[in-house]
Amino acid sequence: MPRVLDARRRARSLFWLGWGITEIAEELEQLGIVNDKGKPHPRATIEAWKQRDQWDSVDFLRRMEDCLEVRWQRLVLKDQKTGADYKEIDLLGRQVAQLARVRRFNEPDGHEGDLNEKVGNRNAGPRKKPKKNHFTAEQAAELKRIFEAGLYGYQESWYASSSLRTRMILKSRQIGATYYFAFEALIDAIETGRNQIFLSASKAQAYQFKSYIISFAKLVGVTLSGDPMMITSELRPDEEAAAELHFLGTNFRTAQGRHGNFYFDEFFWVHNFEELNKVASGMATHKKWRKTYFSTPSTVAHPAYPYWTGERRNRRRKKEDRVELDVSHDALKDGAIGPDKIWRHIVTVLDAEAQGCDLFDIDELRDEYADDEFANLFLCNFVDDSLSAFKFNDLTACGVDAMVDWADVDLEAARPYGDREVWAGYDPQESEDGDNAALVIAAPPLNEGGTFRLLEKHQLRGLDYEQQAAFIKATLSRYNCTYVGVDASGIGSAVYQLLAKPDSGVRGVVRLEYSLEFKAQMIMKAQNVIRRGRMAFDLGWNDLISAFISIKKTLTTSGRNVTFKAGRAVGEGHADLAWAVMHILMNEPLDGKERPKGSMEVIE
Incomplete structure (x- = not known):
């Protein structure tokens, strides 16, 4: 149930946008935002909020700051950001900084230099050069105010638990965990001077923390730089002592030697968790450091799962020293400290919505994902991969830190892989309102038995066949693509025909017609490649791992034959990314000598 604080903040924002009190009351009721008794907020309550908080007397600058803050939060929490989104985030940060200058100018001792830093205060003496990565007491206080004002209910629970040793x-x-913990760590670094260490599956993923932190600092006019990032503040007795912020991928060798609070992002998805966790725990050996693990669930086979359930702690302990943990949602939805002194918390998408997060359309998500996928991605249920055609641990072993390990790939460049050959696989939507489509681009092995490197992946939804074909053409125009495997079933046939036209600009288009035999060959080929470690992709591609795991062995409708299925009908799971990858792998002979048999038509 939404909190009164959320309703009050929403009502205040609407009032400042020019809404009347009656209109606000009706809007809150339509949005399902109710009081702690489950009833709509009456008009008299909203009027009381207005009088008590003096909404009418709040200055125009504060109203503008509120508007900018709401827009900024929505952009930061978007799942897939465009270049325009990043530009707007930066613009909003600069606008807030400018408003801060106007506020200083309006103070009794304000001067023209507050509005234009190039002018400066002509009546003042020589100024000291501003300190790099430094927060004044006023900037720190304003940043903390922005942080606390934007918290949802579950994030308030995280904030209240931030002094605990292990979480x-x-x-x-996508409930804003990375965003929140980046902000929490920055506030802690400013106030206490403690080092902050961010561990993610890949360097690129760790840099998401860095991107958020730089954006937060801009809200109060501070520009942060450096890696590690060194931060000082007036709030600490020794303000010259810098807090260090480190952003690390899960190459444990690069993580050794650091000390500080550490945040382990998506720890249920990393490879070699046991080994990495020993190093990570060593970073926070001293009692002043804090350890925070947070992640979406993967499978019960993951090495981190026994840590979550408490089974890992009970190993090799006497019976009387073992502890029993209840890790059900009912037990942990509000957060709880277990007998092992670890604070655990479960936050589903439904919990997030009930505690003020209005970023989701739950009905649309349920329509887009199969029940088991929805339960895994949004309801915090672990997957049992024992029936899957692919094993979780085999897949995670294929992960690499692409930003560090692939120096010859630059996805931001006009030609990400130069003029070298790439292959592509496309799995189309089954219908215009059906599942996602997926496009994957890979660098094929440079020698026999070499590695397929997956460079790019894209998922499309709601596009007709012409729009799908146009997207493929635009994406492949950046590469020297010599092969494109397209599933020509259903709407895929129309996409294939557009790509296969002589004037399409796309070379090596291959028509793939699925059959039981051909699908089995694709699975066997992929199993062989993955088991032998011949496929590599960025460690942050959790959705690709989920797609492969969702493919299960099953019987055909007749019950006479075995097939592999991830439910390609509307309302079921689709594994589109996995099928797209397998289209690529099938361009290599099964045994290195003979082309795999199937219905394939090559258009040069």
Whole structure:
């Protein structure tokens, strides 16, 4: 149930946008935002909020700051950001900084230099050069105000638990955890001077923390730089002592030697968790450091799962020293400290919505994902991969830190892989309102038995066949693509025909017609490649791992034959990314000598 604080803040924002009190009351009721008794907020309550908080007397600058803050939060929490989104985030940060200058100018001792830093205060003496990565007491206080004002209910629970030694959080996808913990760590670094260490599956993923932190600092006019990032503040007795912020991928060798609070992002998805966790725990050996693990769930086979359930602690302990943990949602939805002194918390998408997060359309998500996928991605249920055609641990072993390990790939460049050959696989939507489509681009092995490197992946939804074909053409125009495997079933036939036209600009288009035999060959080929470690992709591609795991062995409708299925009908799971990858792998002979048999038509 939404909190009164959320309703009050929403009502205030609407009032400042020019809404009347009656209109606000009706809007809150339509949005389902109710009081702690489950009833709509009456008009008299909203009027009381207005009088008590003096909404009418709040200055125009504060109203503008509120508007900018709401827009900024929505952009930061978007799942897939465009270049325009990043530009707007930066613009909003600069606008807030400018408003801060106007506020200083309006103070009794304000001067023209507050509005234009190039002018300066002509009546003042020589100024000291501003300190790099430094927060004044006023900037620190304003940043903390912005932080606390923007918290949802579950994030308030995380904030209240931030002084605890160890936290483990199981969360829904895209509820703002990385955003929150980046902000929490920055506030802690400013106030206490403690080092902050961010561990993610890859360097690129760790840099998401860095991107957020730089954006937060801009809200109060501070520009942060450096890696590690060194931060000082007036709030500490020794303000010259810098807090260090380190952003690390899960190459444990690069993580050794650091000390500080550490945040382990998506720890249920990393490879070699046991080994890496020994190093990570060593970073926070001293009692002043804090350890925070947070992740969406993967599978019960993951090495981190026994840590979550408490089974790992009970190993090799006497019976009387073992502890029993209840890790059900009912037990942990509000957060709880277990007998092993670890604070655990489960936050599903439904919990997030009930505690003020209005970023989701739950009905649309349920329509887009199969029940088991929805339960895994949004309801914090672990997957049992024992029936899957592919094993979780085999897949995670294929992960690499692409930003560090692939020096010859630059996805931001006009030609990400130069003029070298790439292959592509496309799995189309089954219908215009059906599942996602997927495009994957890979660098083929440079020698026999070499590695397929997956460079790019894209998922499309709601596009007709012409729009799908146009997207493929635009994406492949950046590469020297010599092969494109397209599933020509259903709407895929129309996409294939457009790509296969002589004037399409796309070379090596291959028509793939699925059959039981051909699908089995694709699975066997992929199993062989993955088991032998011949496929590599960025460690942050959790959705690709999920796609492969969702493919299960099953019987055909007749019950006479075995097939592999991830439910390609509307309302079921689709594994589109996995099928797209397998289209690529099938361009290599099964045994290195003979082309795999199937219905394939090559258009040069």
